[in-house]
Amino acid sequence: MTIAVSTTPSRRAAADWVRRLPEYLTIWVPLLLSAAHLIAFTLWTIWMSFTPSTLVPVAGWVGLRNYSAVAASRNWQIALDNLLLFGSAFVLLSLATGLILAILLDQRIRGENLLRSIFLYPLAVSFVVTGTVWSWLLNPGLGIQKLVRDLGWTSFRFDWLIDRDMAIWTIVIAAIWQSSGFAMALFLAGLRSVDADLIKAAQIDGAGPIRMYRRVILPTLWPITITVIVIQLQFAISTFDLVRALTNGGPGIATQLPALVVYDLMFQRSLLGRGAAAAVLMLLILLAVLLPYAAWRYVQRRRAIHA
Amino acid sequence: MPITTTRRQLLAGSAAALALPAFARAQSAVKPRLTAISQWSAGSDGAAITALGKKFEEKGGVWQHSPVPGFTTEMMNKLRAQIMAGDPPACSQLKGPEIAAWSKIAPTVDLDAVVAAAGYEKVVAPDLAKLHKPGGKWIALPLQIYSTNMLFLSKRAMDKAKADKIPVTWAEFNDLAEKMKAGGVPYPIANGGTRADDGQKFEAALAGISPTAYRAAIMNLDKKALEGPEIKAAFVQVRKIADWMDPNVGAQHFSTNLKRFVDGDMGVMIMGGWAQGVLRNAGFKFEDFIIAPGPSDNSKPVFLLNADAFIFWQRKEPDLQAGQTLMAQLVMDPAIQTMYSQITGSIPVRTDVDLSGEGWSDGQRRTAAALKDAIASNQAVLSLAHNMAQENGMTAAIIDVITEYVKNKTIKPEQAAIRLADAVESSR
Numbered sequence: 001m002t003i004a005v006s007t008t009p010s011r012r013a014a015a016d017w018v019r020r021l022p023e024y025l026t027i028w029v030p031l032l033l034s035a036a037h038l039i040a041f042t043l044w045t046i047w048m049s050f051t052p053s054t055l056v057p058v059a060g061w062v063g064l065r066n067y068s069a070v071a072a073s074r075n076w077q078i079a080l081d082n083l084l085l086f087g088s089a090f091v092l093l094s095l096a097t098g099l100i101l102a103i104l105l106d107q108r109i110r111g112e113n114l115l116r117s118i119f120l121y122p123l124a125v126s127f128v129v130t131g132t133v134w135s136w137l138l139n140p141g142l143g144i145q146k147l148v149r150d151l152g153w154t155s156f157r158f159d160w161l162i163d164r165d166m167a168i169w170t171i172v173i174a175a176i177w178q179s180s181g182f183a184m185a186l187f188l189a190g191l192r193s194v195d196a197d198l199i200k201a202a203q204i205d206g207a208g209p210i211r212m213y214r215r216v217i218l219p220t221l222w223p224i225t226i227t228v229i230v231i232q233l234q235f236a237i238s239t240f241d242l243v244r245a246l247t248n249g250g251p252g253i254a255t256q257l258p259a260l261v262v263y264d265l266m267f268q269r270s271l272l273g274r275g276a277a278a279a280v281l282m283l284l285i286l287l288a289v290l291l292p293y294a295a296w297r298y299v300q301r302r303r304a305i306h307a
Numbered sequence: 308m309p310i311t312t313t314r315r316q317l318l319a320g321s322a323a324a325l326a327l328p329a330f331a332r333a334q335s336a337v338k339p340r341l342t343a344i345s346q347w348s349a350g351s352d353g354a355a356i357t358a359l360g361k362k363f364e365e366k367g368g369v370w371q372h373s374p375v376p377g378f379t380t381e382m383m384n385k386l387r388a389q390i391m392a393g394d395p396p397a398c399s400q401l402k403g404p405e406i407a408a409w410s411k412i413a414p415t416v417d418l419d420a421v422v423a424a425a426g427y428e429k430v431v432a433p434d435l436a437k438l439h440k441p442g443g444k445w446i447a448l449p450l451q452i453y454s455t456n457m458l459f460l461s462k463r464a465m466d467k468a469k470a471d472k473i474p475v476t477w478a479e480f481n482d483l484a485e486k487m488k489a490g491g492v493p494y495p496i497a498n499g500g501t502r503a504d505d506g507q508k509f510e511a512a513l514a515g516i517s518p519t520a521y522r523a524a525i526m527n528l529d530k531k532a533l534e535g536p537e538i539k540a541a542f543v544q545v546r547k548i549a550d551w552m553d554p555n556v557g558a559q560h561f562s563t564n565l566k567r568f569v570d571g572d573m574g575v576m577i578m579g580g581w582a583q584g585v586l587r588n589a590g591f592k593f594e595d596f597i598i599a600p601g602p603s604d605n606s607k608p609v610f611l612l613n614a615d616a617f618i619f620w621q622r623k624e625p626d627l628q629a630g631q632t633l634m635a636q637l638v639m640d641p642a643i644q645t646m647y648s649q650i651t652g653s654i655p656v657r658t659d660v661d662l663s664g665e666g667w668s669d670g671q672r673r674t675a676a677a678l679k680d681a682i683a684s685n686q687a688v689l690s691l692a693h694n695m696a697q698e699n700g701m702t703a704a705i706i707d708v709i710t711e712y713v714k715n716k717t718i719k720p721e722q723a724a725i726r727l728a729d730a731v732e733s734s735r
Contacts, residue, residue, distance in 0.1 A: 056391055141553065162554050269699050
């Protein structure tokens with residue numbers, strides 16, 4: 001009797017488990033595999049950054065020597081300055097462009113679907129292509145400057161691509177062109193999900209359109225804003241292909257970014273240990289962005305539960 | 308002591324006697340096969356290595372070439388991956404001091420016997436031979452030679468400048484560039500915007516000013532020479548060159564601007580001999596340009612040596628081993644070297660190849676003559692920009708300083724010289 005009672009539920013549980021097996025396999029196997037890869041390669045890179053590896057990985061311990069060498073190098077210092085400038089300019093400007101585009105599209109205009117596709121299209125283009133196309137457009141001898149001069153304005157100057165102080169801005173321009181559509185899509189979704197009753201109530205209270213956006217609609221968008229900022233920031237930190245195609249770190253070494261330095265150290269100079277150290281430094285910068293975000297998300301969720 | 312030597316010789320002799328028939332049998336039993344990686348996929352380089360592969364197949368071999376387009380470093384990444392996976396190619400392109408560096412990470416084939424059988428050592432420049440036998444044994448074979456400081460003079464730009472004399476010293480060179488500028492050539496110096504391109508301008512300047520200083524500073528990294536007056540003089544010359552270059556080229560490859568060069572929109576190109584193959588491959592005629600050795604202030608040619616080579620990696624498979632032997636024999640063959648150089652525009656490694664016949668250009672004859680003269684006057688030095696003088700890490704550190712100087716005209720020559728010495732010091 002007791003035996004029968006205990007086997008029935010366990011058999012049912014077993015049958016249930018078998019029935020759900022495909023589900024577990026599709027979720028857990030890829031998840032575990034990718035997590036294992038991510039963790040294993042991260043740990044391997046961290047270990048590598050403390051070894052004297054050059055051409056190929058070798059065991060050994062050099063302490064923080066690789067880190068101090070990277071930190072002291074001119075390339076890395078330029079890369080950090082550029083990252084700060086590029087990161088903040090790119091995030092703020094793509095946010096602003098995306099928001100403006102979204103608000104304009106939200107006016108129930110004709111051909112909205114077409115425009116939305118056009119603005120989102122750059123996202124479908126690889127960064128290498130973006131970089132190459134913009135390198136032609138921005139080249140003073142081929143692109144915009146030549147076009148305007150040929151039209152008659154002969155003193156027109158737009159040579160940022162070859163100006164070592166302005167070249168970093170060409171990367172900002174290309175990056176904004178590429179990804180403000182993405183910000184626009186997220187913002188548009190946010191605008192569309194604002195409670196219609198809220199808008200109606202504001203209209204009854206006599207709020208004009210500017211006031212309505214400022215006081216009623218935009219404040220509801222800030223969780224989306226934070227998401228966009230975090231995604232764009234982690235993109236900014238890991239930018240590689242765009243710069244490689246657009247300026248290749250030039251003129252000279254004026255547009256170096258951390259990812260370029262990592263590639264250069266590892267594969268061009270064959271200094272695996274130093275390259276790994278630079279990569280770990282990049283990871284730390286990324287964590288400096290992602291950890292506060294994770295903490296914020298945690299606090300939000302706690303608040304939602306207790307509310 | 309004499310007894311041990313005799314015994315060792317005896318042992319070696321008998322081992323060889325035992326191994327020889329087995330080796331011969333292995334040779335006849337298997338079809339030679341070669342797995343090779345190089346960076347040559349397109350243009351004259353691609354055509355040349357494809358032709359080499361055809362010859363390999365004609366001799367009964369199986370040719371398996373995997374090109375990795377781009378710069379040498381990209382090819383090295385594939386090589387690194389294959390070596391780490393324990394599956395190195397039977398042979399791969401590799402050159403300069405990288406041969407010594409890479410030979411330490413995986414076992415290479417001892418080519419001494421094949422090289423001796425071909426009598427190759429007698430016909431190779433000694434400095435070059437040294438790079439290919441880092442541990443005293445031949446492990447790699449040079450395939451073709453280029454000089455990286457050749458002058459390519461655009462005929463149309465020369466006409467605009469009303470000049471017909473090929474410049475020999477830097478003073479004459481500067482004079483010609485001024486004349487071109489005055490005659491309506493917008494950019495007297497033809498250029499690309501890559502790092503190697505900038506590096507070539509500097510090495511041509513320094514070696515032309517003083518080959519002795521170049522050898523001491525760049526090849527031997529001598530501290531005193533690095534702080535010497537020649538380095539500063541070279542930077543002064545590079546600034547002049549930079550002022551004559553088109554700043555708009557960005558990160559472009561030199562070949563992007565060849566049409567402008569031929570049209571006389573750009574005047575003089577300081578480039579390696581490979582540009583001849585690239586120009587011809589792009590459909591330009593020899594009447595469009597003149598090729599001459601780079602400026603040298605003591606009027607004797609300075610040859611900045613760049614040699615492509617193959618390194619051979621140890622494999623256990625008998626067919627790959629047979630393929631390596633066949634490949635080595637082909638690479639050293641005068642007929643093959645002639646075929647290869649005639650396609651790419653280089654000159655043969657063998658100093659005994661006659662370049663007077665048809666199929667060779669005046670530029671190649673001048674290059675070969677320059678090499679002979681430069682070796683005689685001890686003015687043949689190894690190229691920095693093309694990874695012959697130093698390993699990649701050091702080269703990259705030096706070129707960082709040069710390329711920044713070329714693009715940033717607010718850096719003074721004195722400052723650049725100090726930065727160069729610092730960069731070398733911190734990468735030692």
